[in-house]
Amino acid sequence: MRYSHKLSDAVHILAYIEIYHEGDLSSTAIAQSIESNPGLVRRLMAALRSAGLLATQQGTATPTLTRAPAAISLLDIYRAVEPDATLLHVDDKTNPQCIVGGNIQDTLRVAYDQVQRAAEDQLAAITLASLIADIWHRQHEKERGDA
Amino acid sequence: MRYSHKLSDAVHILAYIEIYHEGDLSSTAIAQSIESNPGLVRRLMAALRSAGLLATQQGTATPTLTRAPAAISLLDIYRAVEPDATLLHVDDKTNPQCIVGGNIQDTLRVAYDQVQRAAEDQLAAITLASLIADIWHRQHEKERGDA
DNA sequence: CTTGTTGTTACTTAAAAAGTAACATGATTG
């Protein structure tokens, strides 16, 4: 609610579809896992579909990934669901008559682009496959701990 | 939520104080350069002061940097003005009964931390001095172009 | 045909940032 959880929820959806691919993949079932509502799930799935990451069929709860999880990066998902994919934002209303106000926008844009690139490089290095593997790893550790 | 310009405005303030250190450094003058209002400027200056980056004296418009611009990084400023300095946010309301919902929070936290570190390394590599130099550079190019 | 699901859109609510205003406190100057 406060900050955007769209990336987190989108990863959740994709991981859910992979892990429960034999089970109920309805937006209602996924929404229960996210503790959210089916409308939000369907909206995120629409964004993932537009980005070419997900295939769906209207009327049936049969979503499938279009690529192997190892070929889907966090950056792919991030760009799919965040319309404004920039992490830092320049104040685009500064006084052009002032030495600072007249130049700082371009100055900061270059600086922020460098930060953005560093973050995106890291996002690109993390695959959905590695996230799913980590989820399984944590799950197995829990089950071992319970025994 | 609106996008935050606090980092951009805070850099603006510090650059302004350096570049116009002989001129009018009142919050009103700075606010005109940002095309904002004195209250916002004073609030950001309070955050910069709390972070030890800025020294001010109540009643007088005489703010000064506590360190050389080369010793102040974008990361320093970012942490000073952004109370929640995290760029990506985990959805902390997921169903613990589900394999995905019960583990994805920790999984994503690790992944997001890696992205955060990459971004912060880049923020730390950019100094206020280099930003000010770039502002001057652009200003001089403009003046050359006008002649 | 009936039921259930997706796809889509409109609307409402919530949260964070920016804008605004007011005022106490401190400094400066005539």
Place this chain on the structure above:
DNA sequence: CAATCATGTTACTTTTTAAGTAACAACAAG
């Protein structure tokens, strides 16, 4: 000292974006 101006601080309003909610058409399957 009094007037003026600046900062420091706080409360409140407005704006913006995401999440929550609801409704319904289109499609699939029994």
